[in-house]
Amino acid sequence: MxxxxxxxxxxxxxxxxxxxxxxKELSNNCKIQRMPFVEEYTLPLGQHIGAPSKSIVQKGQYVKRGELIADSVGFVSVSLHSPVDGIVSDIGIFDTPKGDVLPGIKIKTDRFSTQQFHQKxxxxxxxxxxxxxxxxxxxxxxxxxxxxxxxxxxxxxxxxxxxxxxxxxxxxxxxxxxxxxxxxxxxxxxxxxxxxxxxxxxxxxxxxxxxxxxxxxxxxxxxxxxxxxxxxxxxxxxxxxxxxxxxxxxxxxxxxxxxxxxxxxxxxxxxxxxxxxxxxxxxxxxxGMPLIERIVTITGTSINNPTNVLVPIGTPMDEILEFCGGIKDNTARILLGGPMMGAVQKNLNVPVVKGTSGLLVLSSNEVKDFDQYNCIKCGKCLDACPLFLNPSRMGLLAKKGLWDEMLDFHVMDCFECGSCSYVCPSGIPLVQSFRVAKGILREKSIRDQNK
Ligand code: SF4
Ligand code: SF4
CATH class of the missing domain: 3.40.50.11540 (NADH-ubiquinone oxidoreductase 51kDa subunit)
Incomplete structure (x- = not known):
């Protein structure tokens, strides 16, 4: 082509x-809904690839919607702005959607503000x-x-x-x-x-x-x-x-x-x-509006009202799920992103960040544990890989912990799409093992550079 x-x-x-x-039919006909402002927003300083932004506000300071609250640090870094008129209620270390903790800024919404945007x-x-x-x-x-x-x-x-x-x-x-x-x-x-x-x-x-x-x-x-x-x-x-x-x-x-x-x-x-x-x-x-809000898909068979929501960056995930009618009793797993590349989200008291594209709420009918068998050399993973890698071979090397040998099979090119795992009849967690291998190889490369 x-x-x-x-x-x-x-x-x-x-x-x-x-x-x-x-x-897609669960939410592709649902008009984007703007979510009402909530009481408090959490803005991690490192929500982009590159150097985290540097806070320029102080606790107790009043900030306007769209006002700069943290500046970029170096070229690979961006600024961060307040998503609401409100007061900086805390500056500290907060939970993030990635499961780690990062420095961030909390802003308590001014309940008496119309939240009109005034930039030019x-x-x-x-x-x-x-x-x-x-x-x-x-x-x-x-x-x-x-x-x-x-x-x-x-x-x-x-x-x-x-x-x-x-x-x-x-x-x-x-x-x-x-x-x-x-x-x-x-x-x-x-x-x-x-x-x-x-x-x-x-x-x-x-x-x-x-x-x-x-x-x-x-x-x-x-x-x-x-x-x-x-x-x-x-x-x-x-x-x-x-x-x-x-x-x-x-x-x-x-x-x-x-x-x-x-x-x-x-x-x-x-x-x-x-x-x-x-x-x-x-x-x-x-x-004049900087990036202070984004559209997020809230979907899956276990959310009551699947839809797309326009939310200020920093909105707590549990409040968005509530806005969408709450999760059903048979909810088994919530993913941040889609089913192929998304990660399990355990803590819902974390904010939507700039990279949050969706929350997928799955029921116990859809979440199954697969038995794992040996590779039968069927070649399905090779036919699935869009980069023509050899997931079968890399999977065997990963099982033996032969990380360096995986480099010869271009494991670092793998962008973790999960297609190989999806088609594997033996239920081998291929993409998961490549993720681990890439992490280990990256750390090793940094250690080698610092020697
Ligand atoms: S996860 Fe990696 S190896 Fe597997 S199909 Fe995608 S790019 Fe290929
Ligand atoms: S799809 Fe699974 S069983 Fe088939 S060759 Fe690949 S790793 Fe082996």
């Missing part, structure tokens, strides 16, 4: 991958590229697909490279999650606007909006607005396949080119941006 196939109306895709049931639009046309990069960093904007990688770093094109294609990742291939789908359906103008603002600086020849075919409304509405924009934006429909939304798979589907091991999309002249991120960029430049 390649760009020429787009004209032929073929459903583009990558090689390998899997076809899990998508369960930012004139992007008066900025040069550096001004644009700095603005995105100051607005605290990160990739909202889950990784929370600072967007300004992605948009800062290294010298000697250029961006030929800007791609909007509207695939949302994780089963159950529908926040991006609803965002595309309900905020198409902002998405087209955000893409054009970004491309004012990147100057890509072509902008692709990539959407899987199970989101027909999003395809329809964005195609209409793209056409009306009279620009170089084109909506491309991709086949429903997991992990279609992984950057490398999306690029391979559209351009027919592989991003080589150890290289980045920009090495092929591509920059990929998430739907929520592009909406946030439009909002920032048009209204």
């Amino acid at each position: 390649a760009v020429s196939d787009i004209q032929n109306n073929k459903l583009l895709t990558f090689v390998n991958g899997i076809h899990p049931k998508d369960y 639009a930012v004139d992007f046309e008066s900025l040069d590229v550096n001004g644009f990069i700095k603005s995105i960093q100051n607005a605290g904007i990160v990739g909202l697909g889950g990784a929370a990688f600072p967007s300004h770093v992605k948009f800062a094109i290294p010298e000697g490279k250029n961006c030929k294609y800007l791609m909007l990742n509207g695939c949302e291939c994780e089963p159950f999650l529908t926040a991006d789908d609803r965002t595309m359906v309900e905020y198409p103008k902002q998405i087209i606007d955000g893409l054009l603002i970004v491309n004012h600086f990147l100057k890509a020849e072509k902008i692709y909006i990539a959407i899987e075919s199970n989101k027909p409304k999003a395809i329809e509405v964005l195609s209409k607005y793209a056409e009306e924009s009279n620009s170089n934006i084109e909506v491309v429909t991709l086949k429903v396949k997991y992990p279609q939304g992984a950057e490398k798979m999306m690029i391979s589907a559209i351009l027919g080119n592989e991003v080589p091991s150890g290289k980045l999309p920009i090495d092929l002249g591509v920059i990929v941006a998430n739907v929520g991120t592009i909406k946030a960029i439009s909002e920032y430049f048009r209204t």
Whole structure:
């Protein structure tokens, strides 16, 4: 498949991958609901990849909605803002969704405030590229697909490279999650606007909006607005396949080119941006609102009212579940994110952070313990791996603790999509063992560097 196939109306895709049931119907028709403000918000300082932000407020200080409360530290870092008018009620160490504790700021909501937002639009046309990069960093904007990688770093094109294609990742291939789908359906103008603002600086020849075919409304509405924009934006429909939304798979589907091991999309002249991120960029430049809220999918068979919720960053997860009617008695597991790449969430008294895309509430009918058997060399995991790795072989090496040998099989390229584990008839926890192996190898590499 390649760009020429787009004209032929073929459903583009990558090689390998899997076809899990998508369960999107639980929430893909639910209009995004804005959740009422709650009593208190917790803002961890390190909710993005890179150096945590540095607090600039003091306990007892009154802050306005959208006001800077923590500054970026270095280039790979972003600012943090108050999600409400309120008072800094605590500065300390708090539980985070990752299961660790981190320095953070608590803000008690001013119950008498209307929470009206008073910042002003930012004139992007008066900025040069550096001004644009700095603005995105100051607005605290990160990739909202889950990784929370600072967007300004992605948009800062290294010298000697250029961006030929800007791609909007509207695939949302994780089963159950529908926040991006609803965002595309309900905020198409902002998405087209955000893409054009970004491309004012990147100057890509072509902008692709990539959407899987199970989101027909999003395809329809964005195609209409793209056409009306009279620009170089084109909506491309991709086949429903997991992990279609992984950057490398999306690029391979559209351009027919592989991003080589150890290289980045920009090495092929591509920059990929998430739907929520592009909406946030439009909002920032048009209204001055930094990244202080996001859309989160609350779904699963064990939540009473599955839906998509617009919440301020820092909202406690248990209050969002309550807002969605609460969890049912037969709830067996809650995942942060989707079923393929999500992590078990045990503590619900933690906040939504910038990278929180969804909460999946599963019942005891869906959560099963699998028996584990020896590898029968069926090769299904090899056929599933989108990166053509050898999960079977890596699994055997992991079982023996032969971490260094796993490097020869490119374990560090594995992006933990879980496709191999999903298809394994022997129930071998492949992706789990690769996660452990990567952690051990990373630590070893740091130790070796510090010798
Ligand atoms: S988890 Fe890693 S090894 Fe398994 S299919 Fe995904 S990329 Fe391949
Ligand atoms: S899918 Fe499982 S049983 Fe089959 S080759 Fe891979 S690891 Fe072995």
